[in-house]
Amino acid sequence: MQLGDENSADSGTLLALSDLVLRFKGHKNDVLDGVSLTVKRGEVVCVVGESGCGKSVTAMALMDLLPAGSATISSGNLDACGLNLDLTSTCLPSEMRGNRIAMIFQEPMSSLNPSFTIGDQIGEAVLRHKGGTRTQALDRAQEMLQRVGIANPEQRLSEYPHQLSGGMRQRVMIAMALANDPEILIADEPTTALDVTIQAQILDLIRDLRDETGMGTIMITHDLGVVAEIADTVAVMYGGQVVEQGAVGEIFNNPQHPYTIGLMSAMPRLDNPVGRLAIVPGTVPTIANMPQGCRFRTRCVFATQACAERPKLSQIAPEHDVACHYAPLEVNVSVAI
Amino acid sequence: MLSFLFRRILIALPTILLISIFVFALQKILPGDPLLVLAGEERDPETLAFLREKYRLNDPIWMQYLAWVGNALQGDLGISLRTNQPVTELMAQKLPVTIQLAVMSMIFALVIGIPAGILSAVKKGTATDYVANIVALSGLSIPNFWLGIMLILLVSVKWQLLPASGYVPLSEDFWLSIKTMLMPSFVLGTALAATLMRHTRSSMLTVLSADYVRTARAKGLVERVVILKHALRNALTPIVTLTALLFGELVAGAVLTEQIFTIPGFGKLVVDAVFNRDYAVVQGIVLVTAVGFIFMNLFADAMYYVLNPRLRGQ
Ligand SMILES: Nc1ncnc2c1ncn2[C@@H]1O[C@H](COP(=O)(O)OP(=O)(O)OP(=O)(O)O)[C@@H](O)[C@H]1O
Ligand code: SF4
Ligand SMILES: [Mg+2]
Numbered sequence: 001m002q003l004g005d006e007n008s009a010d011s012g013t014l015l016a017l018s019d020l021v022l023r024f025k026g027h028k029n030d031v032l033d034g035v036s037l038t039v040k041r042g043e044v045v046c047v048v049g050e051s052g053c054g055k056s057v058t059a060m061a062l063m064d065l066l067p068a069g070s071a072t073i074s075s076g077n078l079d080a081c082g083l084n085l086d087l088t089s090t091c092l093p094s095e096m097r098g099n100r101i102a103m104i105f106q107e108p109m110s111s112l113n114p115s116f117t118i119g120d121q122i123g124e125a126v127l128r129h130k131g132g133t134r135t136q137a138l139d140r141a142q143e144m145l146q147r148v149g150i151a152n153p154e155q156r157l158s159e160y161p162h163q164l165s166g167g168m169r170q171r172v173m174i175a176m177a178l179a180n181d182p183e184i185l186i187a188d189e190p191t192t193a194l195d196v197t198i199q200a201q202i203l204d205l206i207r208d209l210r211d212e213t214g215m216g217t218i219m220i221t222h223d224l225g226v227v228a229e230i231a232d233t234v235a236v237m238y239g240g241q242v243v244e245q246g247a248v249g250e251i252f253n254n255p256q257h258p259y260t261i262g263l264m265s266a267m268p269r270l271d272n273p274v275g276r277l278a279i280v281p282g283t284v285p286t287i288a289n290m291p292q293g294c295r296f297r298t299r300c301v302f303a304t305q306a307c308a309e310r311p312k313l314s315q316i317a318p319e320h321d322v323a324c325h326y327a328p329l330e331v332n333v334s335v336a337i
Numbered sequence: 338m339l340s341f342l343f344r345r346i347l348i349a350l351p352t353i354l355l356i357s358i359f360v361f362a363l364q365k366i367l368p369g370d371p372l373l374v375l376a377g378e379e380r381d382p383e384t385l386a387f388l389r390e391k392y393r394l395n396d397p398i399w400m401q402y403l404a405w406v407g408n409a410l411q412g413d414l415g416i417s418l419r420t421n422q423p424v425t426e427l428m429a430q431k432l433p434v435t436i437q438l439a440v441m442s443m444i445f446a447l448v449i450g451i452p453a454g455i456l457s458a459v460k461k462g463t464a465t466d467y468v469a470n471i472v473a474l475s476g477l478s479i480p481n482f483w484l485g486i487m488l489i490l491l492v493s494v495k496w497q498l499l500p501a502s503g504y505v506p507l508s509e510d511f512w513l514s515i516k517t518m519l520m521p522s523f524v525l526g527t528a529l530a531a532t533l534m535r536h537t538r539s540s541m542l543t544v545l546s547a548d549y550v551r552t553a554r555a556k557g558l559v560e561r562v563v564i565l566k567h568a569l570r571n572a573l574t575p576i577v578t579l580t581a582l583l584f585g586e587l588v589a590g591a592v593l594t595e596q597i598f599t600i601p602g603f604g605k606l607v608v609d610a611v612f613n614r615d616y617a618v619v620q621g622i623v624l625v626t627a628v629g630f631i632f633m634n635l636f637a638d639a640m641y642y643v644l645n646p647r648l649r650g651q
Contacts, residue, residue, distance in 0.1 A: 063555060065551055065555060067546070094558070094559060095557060096557065097554070097555055097556065097557035098555055098558075102555070103555045105548060105551070105555075110547065110548040111548045111549055111551070112549055113549040113552070113553070113567050113570075114549070114645075114646060114647060115570045115644075115645075115646060116570070124558070125557070128557055128558055160646040160647070162646065173552070176552075176556065177555075
């Protein structure tokens with residue numbers, strides 16, 4: 001991709017990850033094969049795709065949170081927080097983590113340490129990056145709890161995670177992540193474990209914060225409802241690659257990659273509650289069984305000989321990139337199916 | 338907290354009752370008539386009858402038991418058939434010796450075992466991990482008596498650095514007392530260190546892959562804080578419990594080591610008593626160590642409770 005110079009000159013770009021190739025130790029194939037992502041100021045980028053396509057691994061690799069020594073990165077560049085990092089040899093410094101780039105996780109029940117109070121755990125993030133006294137850090141923690149909509153924040157400070165519900169814990173995680181006013185928030189399925197009402201509240205919260213601070217957000221989800229609700233742009237991943245990305249309207253109304261088309265038709269719609277049969281038959285091949293060339297080949301109804309060669313992610317319309325030899329399709333498939 | 342402890346004590350009571358019955362029954366089941374030991378060469382029927390009367394061996398067995406328990410509750414565990422000293426007094430003399438040995442051993446065990454466990458968990462799969470595991474395995478498989486004898490041969494006989502055996506009370510000469518206990522407590526401590534190291538390692542490994550450790554890293558905390566605060570705090574909970582139990586075991590089970598280093602502690606007392614069929618002493622020791630063990634268990638439970646905010650709230 002031609003990110004690099006062009007994009008970093010654009011002061012609106014907060015984060016540019018390019019061409020990340022990653023392999024877990026003991027595996028013969030790359031789990032991530034050339035993943036690129038860009039986040040602009042105030043933008044919510046949703047990363048979607050089936051389970052196991054590498055969404056979490058991408059986020060973890062970016063944050064350097066993969067278990068130490070578990071993976072090797074053979075290519076990848078990260079432009080964020082005023083740093084340009086060659087990920088093959090360096091990683092995001094811990095001074096940036098939880099400070100200028102923050103992350104929240106899918107598991108609100110287990111992501112907080114059961115042995116320390118809420119105040120301690122939020123305050124600790126403040127102390128680490130902003131310094132100051134413990135009292136100042138606790139004040140900040142209380143302010144954050146208030147901001148994420150937790151009642152009685154002062155009392156909550158001295159409580160332990162087990163005293164809070166799942167929704168509250170996820171709010172605490174968000175308060176912790178946002179305590180240092182990060183410019184980028186990575187949210188890995190932050191609402192999957194929560195019920196619908198709380199899910200809506202948390203999405204509202206993220207949107208409000210985006211509006212207030214201009215924070216950029218990478219939101220990982222496999223819930224297209226969430227995407228429709230919050231996304232500005234969407235990146236569709238399949239088998240460790242971004243196969244299609246673009247403005248949310250483009251992706252929903254004019255999907256071009258056969259996989260995206262399948263995903264869209266798999267989504268239950270209000271006007272058709274029964275839902276359509278997905279045209280994504282079969283399951284994702286394991287990493288060891290990934291085909292050469294286009295990784296979607298084994299399941300693609302349009303596949304031909306040409307697909308033995310890997311298609312490049314290329315622009316087919318403004319703000320719309322697709323990695324398929326046959327894009328743009330001649331017919332509007334979303335209408336056709 | 339109090340109601341929790343109260344429940345635990347209630348559960349412990351039947352156990353103590355069972356133990357007391359068992360300990361009492363032991364005397365009746367064991368072969369050999371202690372009176373014969375006492376009466377010595379003269380098997381004069383009159384002397385025997387007198388002794389029977391004196392030790393109330395003619396009463397029905399349940400009366401003997403009740404009398405024994407009643408006395409025990411008042412701190413009277415009977416008189417040693419051998420030395421004619423009260424059993425409680427005999428134990429009171431030996432207990433400080435054994436406790437000093439146990440405490441020093443435990444310090445060795447903790448100072449070696451826990452850091453080694455943390456290190457091998459954090460460096461899992463590296464040379465450090467393998468070396469730590471091999472050392473721990475040898476610590477578990479080398480018999481204490483062998484290590485003890487080797488230490489005596491090298492450190493005391495050859496290099497003449499430390500006393501080979503014996504016991505000096507702390508009050509008499511503090512440093513000499515510590516020095517004399519150094520080798521035996523090292524022998525006992527290293528065996529426990531191996532156990533502690535293995536448990537710390539596996540506990541740390543579980544905790545290191547926990548979601549909250551990932552959260553701690555995501556906050557940007559430096560690795561030292563992630564490991565020593567967020568991971569260790571949770572990994573230590575089961576280790577504290579284990580330590581309390583091991584401590585109970587130390588007090589009860591230092592027999593062999595006490596023999597090798599000729600330390601006049603609990604272990605030696607019990608061995609001598611068994612050989613002499615000094616049943617009152619055996620009974621007393623078994624009863625007191627068993628009850629002590631139950632209390633260490635209670636203490637372990639209480640520690641678990643204190644360290645675990647999830648339980649504290651209930
Ligand atoms: N530490 C690891 N070691 C080996 N393989 C791993 C490791 N972590 C993840 N993987 C593999 O990498 C692939 C991508 O996993 P990832 O967690 O990124 O999927 P995902 O897109 O987040 O899926 P989900 O929607 O289920 O969260 C999976 O096949 C997974 O088994
Ligand atoms: S490149 Fe070929 S196999 Fe891949 S998605 Fe396009 S048509 Fe299907
Ligand atoms: Mg995931």
